[in-house]
Amino acid sequence: MTSSGSGAHIPFKDCTPELCAYEHSYYQYRLWLAPNVVYGSIFAASLLGYALVYALTRRRGGLFTLCMVLGLACEIAGYAGRVASWRNQWRAAGFIVQVTNLTFAPAFLSAAVYLCLRKIVRAFGDANSRIPPAWYARIFIPCDILCLLAQSGGGTLSALAVKQRSSTDTGDSIVLVGLSLQVATLLVFIGLVVDFAVRTYLNSPSALDPHPAMVAVRASGRFRGFAAALALSTVCIFVRCVFRIVEMSGGYAGPLMARQDLFVAFEGFMISVAVLALNLFHPTLCFDSVAAAAMAAAAAQSAAKSADLKRSISVNSLERDFVGSSLGPGGYDTSSKVSRSSSFDVIYEEEAYERPINPPGRDLTKRFSKRV
Known part of the structure; x- marks a missing residue:
């Protein structure tokens, strides 16, 4: 039940914008249509960009592309759910679609980031890393899968509770566990990245990979742009996950859930910057292509x-x-x-x-x- 402006009690399922106040809807505010359309369009264009690079480079970087496409597909579905809710914010379908998909998306995007670090390590030399390059993906992607399972399980329970108009506390707690594990994983990852950067700086140039292809990669402006884009993407995903934990700490009825401005800034903007940065400095174009060209030149x-x-x-x-x-x-x-x-x-x-x-x-x- 919810109250109308005249004080009459109207069943939640019968609410419309004319009968009920927006603060009593699923979203607790009047949805802004423009930001949701803009972000949905950005993510659709980004997904198309990754698909085109994959096709034009003869299917290089398949696993990275798969992770990015899955994450962006979730983002697109989430914002489509928000747009669908714009006309009627008391329908559960659009709200559930946006909650579940926007919760899952960063897990796929962070997996793509984990795959990129091994390229940075290869370019500067394995000797500067505490673990072999291949082990970054082997360690962090399973952790990411656990985060995804926890968030999907908790999100499903919360969605069922929302549909039944019952308490979402159990689902919210499980989602918080998954988000906390994701933040912890990202923190360890960032720590290893910083450690690798410091060791590379202190050991340089003796520990740098002397292979001509890697020398050419390090000298490339595109590769330096890729390294900066990867760092920016990692920070943006981390900030978004930290905000999500704070937002979820009060549950779906908490005060931060009613702040659409924070959602637009920390959810949509951060993820947009993360995916567009790697669109502009794609690892296949900025590392694989440069290394392949250098190796071809060396062979010639x-x-x-x-x-x-x-x-x-x-x-x-x-x-x-x-x-x-x-x-x-x-x-x-x-x-x-x-x-x-x-x-x-x-x-x-x-x-x-x-x-x-x-x-x-x-x-x-x-x-x-x-x-x-």
């Missing part, structure tokens, strides 16, 4: 050097074969002319026959000249 350079070396060996072999036969036509020694030549130069006949081989004490130069 190596092939060119190998070809030059083969040509040099071939010429040297030909010189040795020619010099080895030191007696020219008529028994004349040509070795001195060839050996003084650094490359295989043309030796004219008059030069080749100017030094005849003769027995000791006899000069055959004139006789040879007359014969010719």
Whole structure:
């Protein structure tokens, strides 16, 4: 039951904007249509961007793209639920859709962030990290799955309670556990990132990966942009999760749930910045493509050097074969002319026959000249 402006009691299911006050609706305020449409559009465009990069780069970064697409799909569904509730804020369907989807979305986005850190570690060198690059995903993604399971279970219980107009305390508590675990996981992750940055700074340049591809990656402006975007995304997701814990501490009927301005700032804006930053500095474009181009250039350079070396060996072999036969036509020694030549130069006949081989004490130069 809820009260109308005239003081009459109207069943909640029969409420409309004309009969009941908005503070007695599921949202406890009048929904703003514009921010919800804008954020929904931003997330749809972002999802399309990730899909296009995946298609144009021949399906590179599949797991990262999957996590981002799932998170963005949840964001789009959540804001679609809010838009659907704009006409009637007393219908449970739109409210449940937005609560469940917006609660799940950051878990997928944080999983994508965890996958990106190994690229940063590879670029600067495994020696600077306390754990191998592959273990970042192996440690943090299972923790993220636990967070998602807790939040989905609690969100489902809360949604059922909302639909039945009963207490949501049990579901809220489980959601809080999942959110707290997610914040703790992000804190540990951020701590390892900071530790890696400090160790890289102190050990540089001795511990940097000397591979030409990694040197090219580190020198790339796109890679530096990607590292900054990843840090920004991580902070934004962390701030959003902390706000969500504070917001949920009073339950769905708590005072912060009635602050639409805080929701717009800490929910929509933070997640928008997080996903757009990685749209602009996509890990596949800023790391994989740069590394692949550097490796291709290094391979081409190596092939060119190998070809030059083969040509040099071939010429040297030909010189040795020619010099080895030191007696020219008529028994004349040509070795001195060839050996003084650094490359295989043309030796004219008059030069080749100017030094005849003769027995000791006899000069055959004139006789040879007359014969010719």
